[in-house]
Amino acid sequence: MTLIGALAALVVAISIGTTFWWMLHPPDSFVERRAKEAVSELERMVGSIIVVFTPEIASGHMMALAAKLARGERSDLLALYVIEMPYTLPPDAEMPTEERAALDELGAAETIAKSNGISIRTEILKARSTKQAVLDIAKRERANLLIVGDHREGRYVGAPLSRTIEEIAADAKCDVLIGVEGKHGTILIGEPPPGAEASDQVRER
Amino acid sequence: MAQPPIPQTRPPQLRRAVTPWGSFSWGYSDVGADIFIGLGLVLAAAAGASNVAFLFAGIVYVCIGLAYTELAAAYPFAGGGPYFVLRGLGDVFGFIAGWAVLLDFTIDITIFAWSCIDYSSQLLPMLVGSAHPWVHFLAVLGLIVALCFLNVMGVRESTAFNGIVAGIDVLSETAILCFGFLFAFRPELLIHTMQASWPSPYHLMLGTSLAIISFVGLESISQAAQETYRPASVIPRTSVALILTILIFALAYSNLALGMQPWHPILDAHGHHLQFWQIFPHDQDNQGKAVALLAAQVPYWGALASLYVPVLGAILLLISSNSGVFGSSRIAYSMSRADLLPSIFQRIHARFRTPAVSIFAFCGLAAVTLMFAALPSLFPRAMSLYVRLFHGESGLDFLADLYAFGAATSYSFVFVALIALRLVDPFSPRKFKIPVNWPVRFRGENTGIPIIGIFGFIGIFSILVFTLMTHPIGRIAGPAWLALGFILYLIYRRHRGLPLFRSQKHDWQRHQMEILRTSGDLELLDQYTANLKAAAERKKAGA
Numbered sequence: 001m002t003l004i005g006a007l008a009a010l011v012v013a014i015s016i017g018t019t020f021w022w023m024l025h026p027p028d029s030f031v032e033r034r035a036k037e038a039v040s041e042l043e044r045m046v047g048s049i050i051v052v053f054t055p056e057i058a059s060g061h062m063m064a065l066a067a068k069l070a071r072g073e074r075s076d077l078l079a080l081y082v083i084e085m086p087y088t089l090p091p092d093a094e095m096p097t098e099e100r101a102a103l104d105e106l107g108a109a110e111t112i113a114k115s116n117g118i119s120i121r122t123e124i125l126k127a128r129s130t131k132q133a134v135l136d137i138a139k140r141e142r143a144n145l146l147i148v149g150d151h152r153e154g155r156y157v158g159a160p161l162s163r164t165i166e167e168i169a170a171d172a173k174c175d176v177l178i179g180v181e182g183k184h185g186t187i188l189i190g191e192p193p194p195g196a197e198a199s200d201q202v203r204e205r
Numbered sequence: 206m207a208q209p210p211i212p213q214t215r216p217p218q219l220r221r222a223v224t225p226w227g228s229f230s231w232g233y234s235d236v237g238a239d240i241f242i243g244l245g246l247v248l249a250a251a252a253g254a255s256n257v258a259f260l261f262a263g264i265v266y267v268c269i270g271l272a273y274t275e276l277a278a279a280y281p282f283a284g285g286g287p288y289f290v291l292r293g294l295g296d297v298f299g300f301i302a303g304w305a306v307l308l309d310f311t312i313d314i315t316i317f318a319w320s321c322i323d324y325s326s327q328l329l330p331m332l333v334g335s336a337h338p339w340v341h342f343l344a345v346l347g348l349i350v351a352l353c354f355l356n357v358m359g360v361r362e363s364t365a366f367n368g369i370v371a372g373i374d375v376l377s378e379t380a381i382l383c384f385g386f387l388f389a390f391r392p393e394l395l396i397h398t399m400q401a402s403w404p405s406p407y408h409l410m411l412g413t414s415l416a417i418i419s420f421v422g423l424e425s426i427s428q429a430a431q432e433t434y435r436p437a438s439v440i441p442r443t444s445v446a447l448i449l450t451i452l453i454f455a456l457a458y459s460n461l462a463l464g465m466q467p468w469h470p471i472l473d474a475h476g477h478h479l480q481f482w483q484i485f486p487h488d489q490d491n492q493g494k495a496v497a498l499l500a501a502q503v504p505y506w507g508a509l510a511s512l513y514v515p516v517l518g519a520i521l522l523l524i525s526s527n528s529g530v531f532g533s534s535r536i537a538y539s540m541s542r543a544d545l546l547p548s549i550f551q552r553i554h555a556r557f558r559t560p561a562v563s564i565f566a567f568c569g570l571a572a573v574t575l576m577f578a579a580l581p582s583l584f585p586r587a588m589s590l591y592v593r594l595f596h597g598e599s600g601l602d603f604l605a606d607l608y609a610f611g612a613a614t615s616y617s618f619v620f621v622a623l624i625a626l627r628l629v630d631p632f633s634p635r636k637f638k639i640p641v642n643w644p645v646r647f648r649g650e651n652t653g654i655p656i657i658g659i660f661g662f663i664g665i666f667s668i669l670v671f672t673l674m675t676h677p678i679g680r681i682a683g684p685a686w687l688a689l690g691f692i693l694y695l696i697y698r699r700h701r702g703l704p705l706f707r708s709q710k711h712d713w714q715r716h717q718m719e720i721l722r723t724s725g726d727l728e729l730l731d732q733y734t735a736n737l738k739a740a741a742e743r744k745k746a747g748a
Contacts, residue, residue: 004392008457009382012457016450023446030728
């Protein structure tokens with residue numbers, strides 16, 4: 001072994017290594033910087049997630065999304081079912097039908113979480129005001145994100161955001177994700193493609 | 206107001222999915238294999254000045270690489286060199302450059318298939334060309350036919366496979382060089398070899414013109430530019446990395462080969478000790494597998510390398526040969542679309558959706574060149590004809606001659622196109638610009654003539670002159686190829702009623718906007734639009 005030989009070997013190894021490191025780290029473009037900011041913002045957003053259910057707010061479809069989000073970001077997930085107590089009843093009165101519905105919703109939420117391989121906490125809460133209960137729990141849990149579905153009281157009449165959802169979104173100190181189902185998946189299905197009608201008419205003529 | 210109809214299907218376009226490593230390995234699988242052929246040929250021709258031959262060719266190659274880097278980053282469109290020449294110099298020169306590249310790719314198919322069999326012969330002695338010429342010939346021909354049918358059927362090696370082979374090869378070559386320099390390199394032996402075995406000027410020119418073939422293939426990166434993600438940012442890095450890697454390997458191998466103390470003694474027929482490089486002159490079998498022979502002589506690592514380097518070399522050379530099949534058909538297809546070649550080259554196979562006519566045509570040509578190269582070894586009586594016409598050159602030398610001619614010609618045009626595009630298109634943003642420019646004002650616009658580009662042109666043109674002076678085949682068959690192509694071009698253009706010596710009208714500005722819009726670097730599109738707007742305003746103000 002000679003000193004010049006050893007130096008040559010060192011120069012070859014270092015120059016090849018440095019060249020490859022430099023090649024594999026090109027500078028970010030504007031859109032890539034934007035994308036990175038959005039990803040880091042998401043990481044901040046989804047540290048602790050609460051999915052809100054009530055008899056009027058259907059969040060089942062959003063639970064699946066929340067589970068996937070929580071799995072990707074390793075978030076802390078809480079499924080909260082709020083039963084609004086009328087002022088005509090004591091605050092801790094029994095409401096068997098609503099409680100039974102709550103157990104069904106939260107059981108489904110646990111199943112979704114289990115199938116995604118994440119742990120979940122569930123909670124049923126009786127309160128005079130849904131909005132206030134959700135905001136209080138969000139404060140207690142230091143939630144980063146509230147997820148709510150759309151309003152489904154009785155027959156769907158085309159107004160997906162009830163006053164409750166709007167108030168939660170307006171007063172929450174964290175981000176709120178509202179999921180409105182697109183008219184139950186009927187959009188575009190069965191509709192003829194644009195221009196097809198016109199061509200049919202031309203053919204008829 | 207009526208809503209305009211929304212298209213129900215998206216027009217097909219190349220997907221931008223090639224990453225920095227993918228882009229590098231795409232180029233490396235082509236140019237990285239060249240040293241496996243070039244090392245033996247240059248050691249045989251330039252002897253003690255092989256490292257100087259590689260250095261001179263390497264300097265020219267750096268200039269070529271920088272030119273390609275600037276052009277590929279500014280015009281990230283599939284097509285490579287011929288496309289740049291078409292844009293910069295018009296249809297006629299675009300055709301000539303494309304035709305020269307087609308020669309290169311056709312020879313590429315044969316020379317790499319030939320060398321692939323040579324490397325395999327290191328482990329399978331029945332494939333040694335001098336001992337079994339017919340077996341060697343049939344094996345190379347079989348490989349060309351197989352690659353032809355695989356490409357017609359649309360079976361290609363994947364970018365991932367290329368990436369793995371490139372990664373293993375870079376690591377392997379680095380290991381061979383490091384072990385070689387550590388345990389087998391004698392600086393005093395290098396100096397002695399350079400002093401005692403310095404070649405004649407003729408052989409130094411010959412060696413330099415052969416050394417350039419160790420650097421051919423960089424254009425693969427620019428050909429894949431349209432499929433590369435963020436090409437304006439990624440291509441400069443991958444191109445420069447490829448230039449440096451290949452240059453380091455070429456210079457390191459040539460110096461190591463000249464100053465190497467072999468691990469096992471090498472003896473000639475009379476029992477005299479030989480230096481490592483002395484096994485190459487007058488032995489075509491050794492010239493075809495130089496890296497495998499060198500690896501086997503590296504202490505310690507050589508025990509392992511002698512087993513896997515022939516296999517790795519054969520795989521890399523096979524990929525290179527395949528890139529010749531793929532590249533020639535792709536260039537013929539794009540030249541045909543630009544009305545530089547007949548539309549038959551655009552014909553797609555009904556079942557496999559591949560340009561079958563182009564593939565068959567250029568694989569057929571590759572088979573013909575193989576026959577010319579192998580003829581003297583198959584029929585020794587033909588040797589007298591070769592001695593009279595081509596100074597007795599045959600086999601690998603025959604192919605290397607044509608390869609060097611095609612490369613030097615097409616690279617010369619690329620340098621001219623680089624300078625022309627700086628003048629006629631100063632508006633396209635150049636994220637990478639060759640340093641050292643001479644500021645000039647042309648048609649009212651400030652621009653710069655690349656000094657390195659001028660030096661590069663002088664360098665590659667001198668290599669073209671060396672090739673014509675020292676390679677009988679390159680001197681005869683190379684210009685004949687260009688002349689034949691040009692006659693076919695004129696006949697075709699006349700038949701189609703297109704201008705013979707002028708260019709068709711091209712809307713390059715619109716074309717450039719479309720390229721930049723899909724490139725992923727939208728800032729460049731903004732910059733290009735702003736440059737055009739500012740130029741229009743200056744023109745208006747001047748008028």
